[in-house]
Amino acid sequence: MSKKPTATSLTKDAEGASDPARHRRAPINAQLSTEERIELFRIMVRIRRFEERSLRAYQAKKIGGFLHLYIGQEAVAVGCCSLMGKNDHVITAYRDHGHAIAVGMDTKPLMAELYGKVTGCSKGKGGSMHYFDPSRNYWGGHGIVGGQIPLGTGLAYAVKYKGLKGAAMAFMGDGAVNQGAVHEAYNLAALWDLPVIFVVENNGYSMGTSQARSSAGDLARRADGYHMAWGTCDGHDVYEVRSVMNEFLQRAREQSKPAVVEIKTYRYRGHSVADPDKTYRDKSEIEEYQRTKDPINVFRSILIGDQVLTEAAAELIDTEARNEADIAANFAEASPFPTAEDIQKDVYWEIDHPEQRTSQGRLFFT
Amino acid sequence: MPQITYREAIRHALAEELDRDHNVVVMGEEVAQFNGAYKVTEGLLAKYGPKRIVDTPISEAGFIGMGIGASMLGVRPVMELMFWSFYSVAFDQILNNAANVRYMSGGQINCPIVIRGPANGGTNVGATHSHTPENVLANHPGVKVVVPSTAYDAKGLLKSAIRDNDPVFFLENTILYGEKGEVPESEYLIPLGKADVKREGKDITIVTYGRSVLHSLAAAERLAQEHKISVEVVDLRSIRPLDIDTVLLSVAKTHRVLIVEEQKPFASVGSQLAYMIQREAFDELDGPIHRLATIDAPAIYSPPVEIEQLPNPQRVVAAVLQALA
Ligand SMILES: Cc1ncc(C[n+]2csc(CCOP(=O)(O)OP(=O)(O)O)c2C)c(N)n1
Numbered sequence: 001m002s003k004k005p006t007a008t009s010l011t012k013d014a015e016g017a018s019d020p021a022r023h024r025r026a027p028i029n030a031q032l033s034t035e036e037r038i039e040l041f042r043i044m045v046r047i048r049r050f051e052e053r054s055l056r057a058y059q060a061k062k063i064g065g066f067l068h069l070y071i072g073q074e075a076v077a078v079g080c081c082s083l084m085g086k087n088d089h090v091i092t093a094y095r096d097h098g099h100a101i102a103v104g105m106d107t108k109p110l111m112a113e114l115y116g117k118v119t120g121c122s123k124g125k126g127g128s129m130h131y132f133d134p135s136r137n138y139w140g141g142h143g144i145v146g147g148q149i150p151l152g153t154g155l156a157y158a159v160k161y162k163g164l165k166g167a168a169m170a171f172m173g174d175g176a177v178n179q180g181a182v183h184e185a186y187n188l189a190a191l192w193d194l195p196v197i198f199v200v201e202n203n204g205y206s207m208g209t210s211q212a213r214s215s216a217g218d219l220a221r222r223a224d225g226y227h228m229a230w231g232t233c234d235g236h237d238v239y240e241v242r243s244v245m246n247e248f249l250q251r252a253r254e255q256s257k258p259a260v261v262e263i264k265t266y267r268y269r270g271h272s273v274a275d276p277d278k279t280y281r282d283k284s285e286i287e288e289y290q291r292t293k294d295p296i297n298v299f300r301s302i303l304i305g306d307q308v309l310t311e312a313a314a315e316l317i318d319t320e321a322r323n324e325a326d327i328a329a330n331f332a333e334a335s336p337f338p339t340a341e342d343i344q345k346d347v348y349w350e351i352d353h354p355e356q357r358t359s360q361g362r363l364f365f366t
Numbered sequence: 367m368p369q370i371t372y373r374e375a376i377r378h379a380l381a382e383e384l385d386r387d388h389n390v391v392v393m394g395e396e397v398a399q400f401n402g403a404y405k406v407t408e409g410l411l412a413k414y415g416p417k418r419i420v421d422t423p424i425s426e427a428g429f430i431g432m433g434i435g436a437s438m439l440g441v442r443p444v445m446e447l448m449f450w451s452f453y454s455v456a457f458d459q460i461l462n463n464a465a466n467v468r469y470m471s472g473g474q475i476n477c478p479i480v481i482r483g484p485a486n487g488g489t490n491v492g493a494t495h496s497h498t499p500e501n502v503l504a505n506h507p508g509v510k511v512v513v514p515s516t517a518y519d520a521k522g523l524l525k526s527a528i529r530d531n532d533p534v535f536f537l538e539n540t541i542l543y544g545e546k547g548e549v550p551e552s553e554y555l556i557p558l559g560k561a562d563v564k565r566e567g568k569d570i571t572i573v574t575y576g577r578s579v580l581h582s583l584a585a586a587e588r589l590a591q592e593h594k595i596s597v598e599v600v601d602l603r604s605i606r607p608l609d610i611d612t613v614l615l616s617v618a619k620t621h622r623v624l625i626v627e628e629q630k631p632f633a634s635v636g637s638q639l640a641y642m643i644q645r646e647a648f649d650e651l652d653g654p655i656h657r658l659a660t661i662d663a664p665a666i667y668s669p670p671v672e673i674e675q676l677p678n679p680q681r682v683v684a685a686v687l688q689a690l691a
């Protein structure tokens with residue numbers, strides 16, 4: 001991956017290129033309690049173990065369709081979502097398991113959703129790409145590349161319309177930045193000062209196409225064309241993600257200003273588990289990243305170095321996360337599938353609330 | 367009862383709902399300062415201000431997607447498409463996001479959004495601006511599709527659409543905007559999914575909606591006078607939900623059916639209706655179901671020929687005579 005300096009037009013700190021110590025000292029991180037630091041670590045580990053378990057379930061043919069794993073990118077979702085307040089909202093694409101766990105969703109219904117079970121977070125109707133939990137301000141889980149970005153802009157519009165102090169984080173990949181709908185959303189957000197942060201999770205590839213082969217110019221810098229603030233940061237360091245994102249989020253909440261933040265990250269697995277991952281990158285590239293920048297290892301070392309965590313405590317967290325993933329898989333396994341009658345539920349609000357129906361006539365056809 | 371235009375009826379519906387519910391926002395290209403491309407929203411900006419009446423850039427995927435996102439959090443946007451024809455550039459937002467998000471979230475989300483604007487041919491604007499996508503829209507479970515033919519219906523249906531908790535697509539007609547009709551001053555609602563018998567008759571049922579209702583009524587009048595044929599005209603008003611019961615009642619009375627629609631014939635609303643009528647009223651039919659649709663080609667520009675491409679009273683008269691021959 002090409003390395004670019006951290007440069008946010010907010011901090012005007014182009015020199016502070018990935019200065020981990022500076023980010024660690026940032027107030028948003030300095031104020032964290034020991035428990036909160038350990039919790040950030042724990043969530044990253046839980047995401048990793050959940051996804052590894054889901055991969056095994058996929059290989060055992062328990063899961064259909066696509067499975068896009070977030071492994072390697074955990075610090076991005078965990079760092080961003082750890083900053084959420086009551087009126088902050090999240091929406092993302094189909095690589096959505098990490099964000100779901102990071103906003104606090106229980107892993108049992110998440111695993112059950114992969115298994116297509118009625119106990120799934122979307123009752124088995126959405127699948128891997130379509131996790132939702134509006135009660136946690138988590139608006140999915142969207143399968144069309146870039147299609148969720150206007151929706152995320154609309155969440156910010158609603159927050160502003162209602163006079164609330166909050167912000168929406170609209171996540172997308174490095175491939176999504178070339179979609180027209182994304183640019184339409186950029187324009188609206190900048191034109192109307194909407195409190196939305198467009199978070200580009202740049203893992204270097206859109207499926208098998210490297211950034212260099214799909215995008216002209218710098219990704220975040222495109223914000224300049226809309227007079228929007230932008231920034232970049234390294235996504236393997238959860239402290240850095242938090243400190244950079246916090247500035248933009250605060251500004252969005254306080255001043256209702258949008259921004260584009262490009263977070264450099266990396267995925268270890270194929271695009272989806274069906275991707276043989278042989279044509280577009282060298283194994284050595286993956287190994288190098290894992291060796292030097294694995295977000296979980298990096299944070300573990302920091303925490304142990306800072307005497308926040310011991311080796312034994314880290315091991316215990318890992319064991320618990322593996323157990324949790326197994327429990328989720330057992331729950332999914334034991335749960336029933338939806339029935340054929342369930343197919344036509346959750347289509348129309350009105351059909352689901354028959355006592356409040358005002359329309360007449362047929363809504364379903366044969 | 368006062369006579370007002372279809373355009374004014376829609377405007378009154380918007381104003382009443384803007385007054386009633388602070389979450390209603392009217393949004394679209396040229397709706398505010400310009401007073402509306404068709405003056406439907408004339409005066410609303412002056413009365414309700416720029417927070418409630420919002421001009422958007424020419425960015426249908428962006429602003430409609432944004433409206434859908436805002437509706438998930440309880441804002442009730444009423445989005446104007448300058449032409450429904452432009453739905454194609456926002457197709458993903460309208461038919462992947464608005465139509466599917468409730469389902470894919472297992473019923474956790476609903477999108478109380480209305481998208482409205484004209485969808486018709488007959489104004490010599492060529493193929494790009496003359497689409498009638500009600501069949502395409504109605505093909506998507508999760509959405510509702512309404513096509514009013516009169517000022518009275520437009521007002522009552524739009525008010526219901528704005529209060530509806532599902533996405534409602536409201537297809538108007540530029541040629542109808544200036545048509546006057548009786549509209550009471552007191553408030554009323556028309557439920558979605560309730561057809562209206564616009565003319566009673568006994569020899570044949572015309573099932574139709576939108577501007578074709580007017581053509582059918584004109585044809586019915588001529589058929590009565592010149593051919594002593596008594597035509598019943600059923601105006602669907604709403605495509606999804608669909609009031610098939612009113613259609614079947616009429617078929618049981620007349621035993622003959624002509625479907626008239628401003629639609630390309632392949633996989634049209636009429637195709638679905640014909641299937642349902644034969645399936646549910648086979649024994650009532652004294653002959654095959656007939657259909658009059660737009661002549662199957664992209665919309666022609668040439669003004670006198672475009673009239674012939676679309677349903678019109680002469681074509682309806684001929685089609686009825688053929689159906690009864
Ligand atoms: C509109 C659209 N085109 C193509 C696809 C197929 N597709 C799914 S993901 C993907 C790659 C997207 O890459 P990126 O935006 O970088 O996200 P990442 O997968 O790296 O998280 C493609 C081509 C799609 N889902 N939607």
Ligand SMILES: [Mg+2]
Pocket residue numbers: 173174175201202203204205206207
């Ligand atoms: Mg990517």
